[in-house]
Amino acid sequence: MRHAVSSAPTVLLLSTTLDLGYLVEPMRDALPGADVRLWPDADPDSVEMAICWRPPAGVLAGMPRLRLIHSIGAGIDHITADPDLPDRPLCRMIDGAMAAGIREYVLWSVLYFHRDFDVAARQRAQRLWRARAPVPAGEWTVGVLGLGAIGLGVAAALRDLGYRVRGWSRSPKQVDGVECFAGPEGLVPCIEACDVVVSILPLTADTRRLFDREVLSRLRPGAAFVNVGRGEQLVLDDLLGLLDEGHLRGAVLDVFEVEPLPPDHAAWAHPAVVVTPHMASRTDRRDIARQAAENYRRAVGGQPLIGRVERERGY
Incomplete structure (x- = not known):
């Protein structure tokens, strides 16, 4: 009734x-x-x-x-x-304003690794003055996972800054200047050549715990991971393990399976992890x-x- x-x-x-x-x-x-x-x-x-x-x-x-x-x-x-x-x-x-906020956050995260701000942060703690020659954006590959309205805007912004951009989505898409992959079979081919991988995926049955050790280990050595999607997509302990082993360079994480992130969680103190309080956009x-x-x-x-x-x- x-x-x-x-x-x-x-x-x-x-x-x-x-x-x-x-x-x-x-x-x-x-x-x-x-x-x-x-x-x-x-x-x-x-x-x-x-x-x-x-x-x-x-x-x-x-x-x-x-x-x-x-x-x-x-x-x-x-x-x-x-x-x-x-x-x-x-x-x-x-x-639209939320999309702009996420775009800004992702651009900062990519630049954080591309321009060696993570390296400078560690050197600062050691009082080291040591600069490396910058790598042109055109020699860096960024993977954008999730090509909905927000992901498309992120991919376009990175492309316009000169990065080589790869995109992955559930169903096939075509985006000017972006190499696109789709479906479960397209995930590893998309991410394995990336210097930074950014997840903007929604949380679904298919994306829950998607980024486990098996998938993250397929990133090239020295790659970084950025998550502004959902914390439940990432097996955080697997990520921390690959960082400790030196396979991955670092991570910027804005979302977590438990929020707020517990004060005693190892991610807070990890030198290769930037933790932010779900602030990419509001x-x-x-x-x-x-x-x-x-x-x-x-x-x-x-x-x-x-x-x-x-x-x-x-x-």
């Missing part, structure tokens, strides 16, 4: 890891009349839209009037991990509110939703 839509819907902000209070006022501005509440301060029977980041398992299933589930970011795996997730439309953020609160409000109106009107997720694909 379909419930009538309220002219003043109840919108619930819920997360087990973040205080989403910063979204209350923007949501009230974007959806006038809405009753915007922070979990658990809401009657589950009244909630029509849930805006989430790592919501508590099982809670969404207890909302019979729920019409729409909305992520505050581009990722939705933190929502779909709920085994009791109800069959309601699920949307992720589509945000969507402006007003943009989250505007898209969520627009999607609510579209859901009410039976119109196509912005950023609607195909659950069977995982993005």
